[in-house]
Amino acid sequence: MPDQVLKNTFHIGVEPKVVLDHLTTPENYIGLSPIVVAVKDVDKSTPGVVRYTATERFRFFGFIKWDNPIAVELFTDDSAVWGDVKSPGGVRMAYRFDLSAEGTGTRMDDVLNLSAPSLIIKYAASEARKVQLARARILVERLA
Template identity: 35%
Template sequence: MADDRKPSIEFETTAVVAASPETVYRHLTDPHSYIGLSPLIVAVRDVRTGHDAEGRAVTDYLAVERFRLVGPLRWDNRIRVRMIATEPGGQLVSEVSSPGWVWLRAQVDLTAVAEGTRVRESVTAGAPAPLRRFVTTQARQVASYRAAELTRRMAAG
């Protein structure tokens, strides 16, 4: 999806959560887990699962991001997501295509550590110049929130 495009946004977040890599993996490979895990995702629809040519598990779905504008005004942004998963405790890659020529690729690496699992998310994204600052700010805020919420969920469960 984003392979031939030059990213204009790149950053990484890391968190340590109190759960095994297998538990974190199961949670992150369920598209419905992203409702609330990402502060913008309010719905997940049209989930389709299968395998790619390399035998990796692939999940395609439509997620709805809700942006609050002014007062009661809001914008529901429908994004297409393709999630490619490896074995538990390994890697999970999500490729997102959004309206306005915005794309994002998030690679999550799970590593067992004494405290549970180190979750490292590397994000690359691209957006047209007029949207770049907004996309960068939103992507960083969402990644930070997601790391904190995943830490909370894994401690609670």
């Protein structure tokens, strides 16, 4: 199955702990990822691990709506958030957000490793990149 790695590094004007707290709260991904419209079945029973189901909403041709449930597994330590996303259709994504103090704020290195069947890898990578870039902008706005 083809894969693609997407990277983005940016600065957020608050300390890493604030960013970490925001990124480890599943409900914060609603709107942080422009296609995530709902979060449910949040499980925080294992320390350092959060599992949940998110709903991604896609629109095709401007009027066809597709709600795509994804299983998310999120791990964390003092300086990173990482995990896996499993989506129907064979799309898989490993992600990692490394946080480090930089000046009076935080440097965030956002890396996505996406794999998908050949027929949809370009579309999946294009959507993932849009979300990745929007996440940077939205995090900066939310946490400013």
